[in-house]
Amino acid sequence: QVQLVQSGAEVKKPGASVKVSCKASGYTFSDYYMHWVRQAPGQGLEWMGRINPVSGGTNYVQKFQGRVTMTRDTSISTAFMELSSLRSDDTAVYYCSRENLEFDTFDIWGQGTMVTVSS
Amino acid sequence: DIQLTQSPSFLSASVGERVTITCRASQGISSYLAWYQQKPGKAPKLLIYAASTLQRGVPSRFSGSGSGTEFTLTISSLQPEDFATYHCQQLNSYPRTFGGGTKVEIK
Numbered sequence: 070q071v072q073l074v075q076s077g078a079e080v081k082k083p084g085a086s087v088k089v090s091c092k093a094s095g096y097t098f099s100d101y102y103m104h105w106v107r108q109a110p111g112q113g114l115e116w117m118g119r120i121n122p123v124s125g126g127t128n129y130v131q132k133f134q135g136r137v138t139m140t141r142d143t144s145i146s147t148a149f150m151e152l153s154s155l156r157s158d159d160t161a162v163y164y165c166s167r168e169n170l171e172f173d174t175f176d177i178w179g180q181g182t183m184v185t186v187s188s
Numbered sequence: 189d190i191q192l193t194q195s196p197s198f199l200s201a202s203v204g205e206r207v208t209i210t211c212r213a214s215q216g217i218s219s220y221l222a223w224y225q226q227k228p229g230k231a232p233k234l235l236i237y238a239a240s241t242l243q244r245g246v247p248s249r250f251s252g253s254g255s256g257t258e259f260t261l262t263i264s265s266l267q268p269e270d271f272a273t274y275h276c277q278q279l280n281s282y283p284r285t286f287g288g289g290t291k292v293e294i295k
Contacts, residue, residue: 104284114224114232114275114286130283164231173279174222174237181231 071095073165073179080185086153089182091165098146099123102168104175105139105150107161115161119168120148155186190214190278194287200295207263209290211276216256220280223252223261226289227272235274236261266292 076090091103104119118129120139127139138151148165163182166175191214201207211221219239224232234243236252239259249264263270271294276287 106286113289114277116277116284116286119284128282166232168279169237172237172241173220174234174243175224175232175277176234176237176243178231178233 071177073167073177075163075165075179075182078183078185080187081155083156083186083188085155086151087155087184088149088151089163089165089184091148091150091179093146093148093167099143102170103139103141103148104166104168106164106166108164109158109161117150122148152184157186160184160186189283190217190281190285192276192278192285192287194276194290196290197288198291198293200293201266202295203266203268205266207266207292209261209274211254211259211261211287213257213259213278217278217280219255220278221252221254221259222277222279224275224277225270225272226275232275268294
């Protein structure tokens with residue numbers, strides 16, 4: 070079936086970087102943009118950016134410009150999100166999600182990856 | 189950036205009640221609005237897209253309406269499995285912003 074499977078939980082120290090992976094299966098990876106959304110504990114959803122899997126082109130929300138890098142490896146149908154210079158307020162669950170361009174919606178979501186930033 | 193304001197942020201309702209959640213956009217977004225349901229510890233689940241189109245497999249007690257700047261999600265008869273947090277999202281432009289969420293709890 071169509072699914073996105075993310076890498077496991079991470080614990081990082083302030084100032085470090087984290088790289089989260091999102092492996093797609095059950096569909097053609099290059100047919101759908103991949104987005105990253107995060108959710109801090111008890112908070113709402115925050116869109117971070119997206120990657121075009123064909124061109125590798127990205128759009129990032131201004132808040133994360135310079136700290137976030139989204140990449141993909143089409144040979145293994147996997148998207149990656151790397152966040153650097155981590156702070157305690159980056160502690161959150163990070164989700165990947167596929168954008169269905171035909172219906173303009175995020176129709177498939179990964180299970181989420183908890184990233185904890187703590188000294 | 190387009191801001192989405194959901195109201196209420198919290199509501200308490202009984203099984204069988206009709207529930208309505210509102211999402212207001214800071215500028216017109218046509219019908220580029222989606223609604224998601226999220227349960228604790230789980231990823232969001234798509235309920236409605238294009239403001240009023242029910243995602244396949246979602247019960248018909250869920251419905252969406254609106255266009256432009258004002259949208260509503262209605263649950264016609266609340267069921268025990270509907271107690272969750274609901275999020276709206278605009279897909280008219282980047283960044284793809286979300287509303288603040290509405291938590292629906294059992295009365």
